[in-house]
Amino acid sequence: MNMTYGGLNLHNTELNITAGAPSQVIKHGLPQVAFSGRSNVGKSSLVNSLLGRKKLARVSSEPGKTITINYYNVDKKLFLVDLPGYGFARRPKEDARRWQLLTQSYFEQNESIKLVLQLVDCKVGFTADDKAMLEYLNYYDVPYLVVATKCDKLNKTELSAQAQKITTFEGLKPNTGIILYSSEKGLGRDDLWGMILQSLK
Numbered sequence: 001m002n003m004t005y006g007g008l009n010l011h012n013t014e015l016n017i018t019a020g021a022p023s024q025v026i027k028h029g030l031p032q033v034a035f036s037g038r039s040n041v042g043k044s045s046l047v048n049s050l051l052g053r054k055k056l057a058r059v060s061s062e063p064g065k066t067i068t069i070n071y072y073n074v075d076k077k078l079f080l081v082d083l084p085g086y087g088f089a090r091r092p093k094e095d096a097r098r099w100q101l102l103t104q105s106y107f108e109q110n111e112s113i114k115l116v117l118q119l120v121d122c123k124v125g126f127t128a129d130d131k132a133m134l135e136y137l138n139y140y141d142v143p144y145l146v147v148a149t150k151c152d153k154l155n156k157t158e159l160s161a162q163a164q165k166i167t168t169f170e171g172l173k174p175n176t177g178i179i180l181y182s183s184e185k186g187l188g189r190d191d192l193w194g195m196i197l198q199s200l201k
Contacts, residue, residue, distance in 0.1 A: 001052050001186070002052075002189075002190070002193075003052050005193045005196075005197060006193075006197040006200075007075075007077075008074055008075045008077060008078065008197075009075045010050075010051050010052055010074065010075070012074070012075045012076070013051050013053070013056065013072055013073065013074045013075065013080075014072070014073055015056065015057075015070060015071070015072055015073075016071045016072065016073035016079070017070075017071040018068045018069070018070050018071075019068060019069040019070075019071070019102070020067065020068045020069075020102070021102070022101055022102060022104075022105035024069075025069060025102070025105050025106050025110075026071060026079070026112070027109060027110040027111070027112060028111070028112055029079075029112060030073070030076075030077065030078055030079045030112065031077075031078055031079070031112055031114045031200055032071075032078075032079045032080075032081050032110070032112045032113050032114060033078065033079070033080055033081065033113075033114055033115045033116075033117065033196050033199065034080075034081040034082075034083055034106070034113060034115070034116045034117065035047060035080070035081065035082050035083060035116075035117050035119065036083050036116055036117065036118050036119065036133055036137070036144075037085060037086075037118065037119030037120065037130075037133075037149075038085055038086055038087040038119075038121070038127065038129055038130065039085030039086065039087050040085070040087070040121075041085070041119045041120065041121050041149055042119065042121070042149040042150060042183055043057075043082055043083075043085060043119055044057035044058060044082065045057075045149075045183040045184075046117075046119065046147065046149060046181065046183050047072065047080060047082055048183070049181075049183035049186060049189060050080070050189060050192065050193065051072070051074070051080070056072070057070070057072070057082060066084070067084045067095060067098045067099050067102060068084060068102075069081060069082070069083055069084060069102060069106060070082040078200070079112075081106075083103060083106065084099050084102060084103065086099055086103075086129050086132075086133060087127070087129045103136070107136065107137075107140040107142065108140070113142050113143075114143070114199040114200055115142075115143050115144065115145065115195070115196060115199035116137055116142050116143070116144035116145075117144070117145060117147045117192075118130075118133065118134065118137065118144050118145070118146050118147065119146075119147050119148075119149050120146060120147070120148055120149070120166060121148075121149055121150055122148040122149060122150050122151045122153070122154060122159065122162050122163070122166070122180065123150060123153050123154060123158075123162065125162060125165050125166060125169075126166065126169050126171065130171075131169075131171045134171040134172065135171065138171075138173060143199065144173075144176065145176060145177035145178065145179065145195060146166060146167075146172070146176060146177070146178040146179070147178075147179050147181050147188070147192065148162070148163065148166055148178060148179070148180050148181060149181050149182075149183065150182065150183075151180045151181060151182045151187055151188070152182040152184050152185050152187065159180065163178065163180060166178060177195065179191050179192050179195065
């Protein structure tokens with residue numbers, strides 16, 4: 001497994017900051033690539049897969065329980081930012097409010113954001129919550145691409161059909177990129193790192 005991309009030593013990565021309040025959000029310094037998605041879409045698994053680690057990002061047994069923004073410092077050159085998962089059908093309204101305040105604070109006047117990776121479960125496709133998140137991204141006019149996770153769960157015919165639905169979803173900006181990804185098999189890892197590095201130029 002490749003552990004060096006574009007001069008970044010992935011071995012030299014650590015969880016640097018965990019922000020649980022708007023006042024703790026970082027909006028300056030190192031460039032940031034953020035991960036956005038529903039609580040059970042596989043964000044932590046994707047972070048671990050990209051970094052070639054198994055347990056750096058904790059996979060929660062109860063998705064959505066922790067509402068924090070986690071900053072992973074990659075070789076002192078880049079922050080990979082794990083945004084709190086959304087989708088709170090079974091959780092108190094106060095949790096949804098905390099998510100909104102924290103996420104809104106992250107996107108407001110944050111010039112360090114270079115790219116947002118919008119995760120969507122390849123089998124499920126875009127949900128109403130995902131559509132609302134895309135409206136957030138479009139409103140704040142941040143560059144983003146779609147990462148379709150859990151692609152190993154589908155056969156080739158199913159994958160092709162779902163990819164077509166995802167790429168033509170009406171809520172996306174025109175010409176939005178999409179990467180098919182499997183954290184379990186490492187599918188799409190090199191392509192995604194290529195897009196991340198391109199966003200830093």
